[in-house]
Amino acid sequence: METLRRNMWQALNTQEKEALMRKLVHQLPDGMAYKGLETFERFGQRMETGVFTQEGLRFVFVPGDQVTLGWDHWQHGMNEETSTDLLETVSEYGVEDVDSFLASQMSPVREVSIAPMLVECELISLGWIEVSEEEALVQENPDFPSALEQFKQSEIREYELHQQFRLVRQGEDEVRILWFNEGIELEDVVTEEAAAGFGLLTEDEWEYIYGGGCRTLFPWGDSFDYTMRLKHFGSLEGVNELVDESTESDYSLVEEKDDRPYDLELPNFFGVQFVGDPYKYELSLDSAGDVMPKGGDGGSLICGGTGPLVGFLPAAAVYYRDVNASELDWEDLMDAMYYRRVVRLASIHE
Template structure:
């Protein structure tokens, strides 16, 4: 009938989709299991697709598509609230042309074909691996034993000694992560290839995040001030001060138990970090590191507030122009990655 592209896929019955998804298992690593169909819907996009599991991790089938990626102009344009917020924020840093400022932060416009793929729903820390307490003790750290005991008696949810170990409280349990100082990009690519997986390209990441959206954000051109954002909390609609950060306006921070909006599954069933302090590893056309989804927190630390501060995590096509100046050893502390299996050439 045709390749596993979105238009063809959406025209199939649930029975045909199930048959095709079960048939795909032959292309996957041993141990991959098909769990069934599930429908994901968000930001005006919707898909019924297959969910798979592998070694306690969840994967989804994402059909391919020919899409236009990148950003250089508005499709609809900002609403008055977003426009005023953006202009006031960037003008404090000497920016007069808002459109040029935004365009300079985005990847270039280009038309690409994205192959169908199986994608890991959640990403993983790149520079950290989980260890048991006994394994951590064997690392012979002069600080670990003392800091672990302090952490157990404290009310902290997380503690980290820079590029050495990280402690995370999960209910009554404590997770221990050790920094992977010997990891290289070449080794990571090689090991994942041996296991039957690849790493995302920048174009694949942009497709997964925006689904081919031509707007600034996956939901439109205007910022959503009802979101709950990491580092800011839930932003109330307070007229006249929505452009200022929580540090300047503590009344904007409303604590509640609902999840952070940018961490929720999107229309493909894929979840992102939703945190500008973090990056997700992707590769450019030459196989070099191309970090996405963050800027190391540079704009938040600069006091730019939720709209501009979260452009790196929320704008579909944001590309950190300073990332090329950072060394791999510095990046992996804040880098995440997810696995992918490309299904190019397969037809329905």
């Protein structure tokens, strides 16, 4: 059987899928093992797919497809709540044509052929490496020992010395130490992962994995979902009324008592998790092999007080492109950059 497309894969029964997944093993990097089939369902899309692991990290099989990517017009159109919210927000910045504003923020519409691949489910931080206390002390950073001691004695959840080290409280007693990955270049990452049998996502692949080829603004439709729980905002239900009663237009002022996971961080219909935070980026590469950050804008919109709809366009809209990313230094991008590994698959034969 030739390389699998999504419609072919979906038509197979469980036994046929199992057999094909087991045949993939000889193509995969050392230490990667097939664990079985799992079903993922979200945003109206459903996929039963193969799960693989390597050193405790999960990968899923994503079938290929011929898809249209990019955005320049509505598929169904916004509902009244989204339309009103969007117009009121962008009009404060002098935007009169909402559709043109959105289109200018998105990648162009194009037809793309996506090959089948294994995709890492979770993300790896590019700019930060977790180290032990002993490894951190060896770095001989003059600020680290006192900062660590003060952090242990405090009740704060997280502390960072810009592009040097980050301390994160884990439970009541454990402290995670992250060290800035100074000096690493994109070429280093590409070369190192290629030597291990992995590639990095292209922008086309990222948009396909995030939206599944949907033609709507968000993976779930053209209207914003105000029932979500979002990082930096918390649960959105009722938040407008609470904020309107205050003297500030800051959603973060609303006290949150909801402990649900953040919706945009949950696995999607392929079983892949995304960062779900506009302050962060996921690394993808454009057609020239240059950096094309996806899934965020470094917090530019959200920091401007735009609220959850516009503030989360970079993290929620499938085809969003940060038009200002090319102006950022690599070191600045590294600070908030994450990446995932992929294994592009050759044809699968009977």
